[in-house]
Amino acid sequence: MTAAADWDPSTYLRFAGERARPFADLLGRVGAVDPRVVVDLGCGDGSMTAALHRRWPRARVIGVDSSASMLAAAAEHAVPGHLTFVAGDVRDWRPEEPVDAIVSNAVLHWVPGHAALVTRWAADLTPNGWLALQVPGNQAAPTHALLAELTSSPRWAHQLDGPDDVLDRAAVLDPVGYLDLLTGAGLSADVWETTYLHVLTGEDPVLRWVTGTVLRPVLARLPDGDAAALTAEYAAALRASYPARPDGTTVLPFRRVFAVGHRLSAA
Missing domain, CATH: 1.10.150 (DNA polymerase; domain 1)
Structure with missing residues (x-):
């Protein structure tokens, strides 16, 4: 991503409440109880990654993003030893060890042909691991x-x-496509869609x-x-x-x- 096209956290977060709700709805269906390693791929400004840390305070939570401006904003949420942020492209990311929970919120629509990527992430999970994604449709x-x-x-x-x-x-699959993708990767799958009606002023x-x-x-x-x-x-x-x-x-x-x-x- 070029500097000219880099993300502006203040512009993106004008509608922070509306953008946070799908993340909460996604996380509500993740049943991990006491994960050891949690990764947020495409963490943005880190505010929602911080929610992962609040839910699982004993976990090591890692946020990954390619935007320097977003990572600079995310640094304010860091908790040494528990919540860290690193630069990286989600297309190239590989964990150093198996991961208990992988979350990717409103990222994969920027990655055409991401089915293979999701399959690879599924393979990086521990037994009893969770993979949760949300994409604009x-x-x-x-x-x-x-x-x-x-x-x-x-x-x-x-x-x-x-x-x-x-x-x-074609950049985003329909719900059945994601169902087939997750089950084909050996996971049990819970897939749904929601249309939010945002009332803007x-x-x-x-x-x-x-x-x-x-x-x-x-x-x-x-x-x-x-x-x-x-x-x-x-x-x-x-x-x-x-x-x-x-x-x-x-x-x-x-x-x-x-x-x-x-x-x-x-x-």
Whole structure:
């Protein structure tokens, strides 16, 4: 990841409450009682990794992320000997020893073709280990469809080399796909999907939401003037697709897919 495309923790965390809820829902289905090693792959600013430490205070919890700015923010949550953060790409990460619980929250949609990666992670689990992942399943939503259409248009395609990978509808499997993936890796599987209805306030709230996620890598490839022009065009399209309600709020439906795998201990 280039510095220009690096994550901005303050922008991403504008909607911290809404983004934290899926993590809590995911973790609620993980039955690990007293794990020794827990890894959060794509830990971001570390606030949710800290929740893993609070749940399992005796565990050694490790957060892994490739963003220098996110890791700098995560350092504030570190607890020597118990909660640490390291730089690394989730695509290349390998544990030094078998892991009792692997968590990956809102990361794998940035990694097209991640099925093989999930299978490898499953193999890194201890007996009775857990693997939990959550991915946005909204690639067909107007937020993504409008941006894909815009970046593929004659006005922008020559500068952007086509849409970003995260706009690819095939980047995320459907729930049955994750069920098959986890069971094929030898895990018992609990897979589901949820569509959250986020009630947003303020001016252009959907634009503010995507500025911290899907729009970020697109704008990073444009000079400031062009980035502003594309943003204005995109904002107008978003306002039409997500109109404000009479009370001034805007509803953003957001679908997410959850998958929890458990490696059962041998009898």
